Amino acid sequence: MLRVPSLDNLLSGNGLEASTALTLLASAMPVAETVSPSATDLPPLLRDIQASANQCRQQQVGEIVTYVINRNINFTNICEQHCAFCAFRREAIAPDAYWLTTEAILRKTAEAVAQGATELCMQGGLNPAAKVRGSSLRYYQQLVREIKTAFPQVHLHAFSPQEIQFIAREDGHSYAEVIATLHETGVDSMPGTAAEVLVDAVRAKICPEKLDTATWIEIVGTAHRLGVWTTSTMLCGHIETPQDQIAHLQHLKELQRTALDKGYPGRISEFILLPYVGEHAPRAMRQWVGHPQPRLWPTLVLTAVARLFLGQWIPNHQPSWVKLGLAGATMALHWGCNDLGGTLMEEHITSVAGARGGTALGVADLEAAIRSVGRTPCQRTTLYHHLGEVHYDNAV
Ligand code: SF4
Numbered sequence: 001m002l003r004v005p006s007l008d009n010l011l012s013g014n015g016l017e018a019s020t021a022l023t024l025l026a027s028a029m030p031v032a033e034t035v036s037p038s039a040t041d042l043p044p045l046l047r048d049i050q051a052s053a054n055q056c057r058q059q060q061v062g063e064i065v066t067y068v069i070n071r072n073i074n075f076t077n078i079c080e081q082h083c084a085f086c087a088f089r090r091e092a093i094a095p096d097a098y099w100l101t102t103e104a105i106l107r108k109t110a111e112a113v114a115q116g117a118t119e120l121c122m123q124g125g126l127n128p129a130a131k132v133r134g135s136s137l138r139y140y141q142q143l144v145r146e147i148k149t150a151f152p153q154v155h156l157h158a159f160s161p162q163e164i165q166f167i168a169r170e171d172g173h174s175y176a177e178v179i180a181t182l183h184e185t186g187v188d189s190m191p192g193t194a195a196e197v198l199v200d201a202v203r204a205k206i207c208p209e210k211l212d213t214a215t216w217i218e219i220v221g222t223a224h225r226l227g228v229w230t231t232s233t234m235l236c237g238h239i240e241t242p243q244d245q246i247a248h249l250q251h252l253k254e255l256q257r258t259a260l261d262k263g264y265p266g267r268i269s270e271f272i273l274l275p276y277v278g279e280h281a282p283r284a285m286r287q288w289v290g291h292p293q294p295r296l297w298p299t300l301v302l303t304a305v306a307r308l309f310l311g312q313w314i315p316n317h318q319p320s321w322v323k324l325g326l327a328g329a330t331m332a333l334h335w336g337c338n339d340l341g342g343t344l345m346e347e348h349i350t351s352v353a354g355a356r357g358g359t360a361l362g363v364a365d366l367e368a369a370i371r372s373v374g375r376t377p378c379q380r381t382t383l384y385h386h387l388g389e390v391h392y393d394n395a396v
Pocket residue numbers: 079080081082083086087088089124125126162207
């Protein structure tokens with residue numbers, strides 16, 4: 001019977017070898033796909049993987065589970081691209097297309113700050129009309145400047161590698177010029193989104209117009225070199241194979257290794273697994289994938305293998321409560337995760353795709369979920385500094 005390799009090897013810091021992680025995933029995924037979502041007695045292989053990831057998490061980051069008070073703002077749904085999985089994008093002439101004014105964004109930020117938000121997470125569609133005096137970069141700078149002038153204390157976590165590539169292309173700048181300019185203007189860190197699966201054959205099918213794997217890696221590596229921290233993500237549970245999943249995780253591990261080896265001032269703060277939600281996705285993608293909502297056990301197995309594979313390189317792991325629901329995300333705390341993400345206050349990209357997790361959670365909801373699994377909640381900053389005192393009172 002396949003067993004998870006000894007924890008002694010895993011905890012040396014490097015995490016599982018790629019070949020071992022692949023063997024584990026390729027063996028466990030077919031098993032996970034057959035287990036009923038309501039099962040309480042899991043097959044031994046899944047139990048082993050869960051126990052190892054949980055122990056790994058415990059030894060690497062302990063019993064504290066963090067969360068961030070943030071607001072998500074998707075400032076426009078007008079987008080020039082046509083990703084196969086995207087239910088969010090609209091043509092500019094669509095009746096439900098929107099593009100928030102700066103005033104509206106400032107109003108939302110003020111509401112968030114009043115509720116204790118330390119972070120504003122901002123991403124949007126790729127709108128070629130979003131320009132100031134013919135420059136895309138000037139538009140984004142103006143947005144950032146207005147926000148940071150009014151709310152200098154807020155950590156601005158903004159603009160995906162795809163948005164950086166879009167601005168660079170529109171204005172004829174290098175990626176470094178765009179990132180450095182936005183960072184100087186007030187962007188504090190960048191979401192590691194638009195990664196989907198970092199395998200070009202998969203990207204050719206699900207997001208053929210998006211930046212390719214090498215460009216995503218180049219932009220994120222450039223951000224780290226310039227002192228901009230990023231997160232890292234994977235869109236899983238659609239057409240990708242276990243080989244693709246491990247290839248993707250290997251790229252993230254290498255990026256972090258490079259940032260640390262070279263002493264870059266920025267690096268990857270966390271890994272977020274984003275299971276695909278396709279209830280309202282374009283028809284072709286729904287037909288390729290066949291299931292409209294994330295499958296619980298395959299998602300949790302991948303959550304665990306990501307923890308075992310990434311080792312100490314990326315110690316913070318976050319499930320998506322928007323996609324899995326709070327109950328599923330809380331289960332993921334047993335499968336290697338040590339963070340429950342943000343309060344969000346609003347979310348549009350996945351909710352229009354049919355996600356059932358909701359679009360906002362209060363601090364009390366997040367803390368209750370964390371305490372329900374016997375762990376200790378702690379509010380954090382975007383870059384994982386603990387805020388306030390940690391109360392080691394795990395009473396449910
Ligand atoms: S996923 Fe992003 S880039 Fe792709 S179509 Fe949707 S909004 Fe546009």
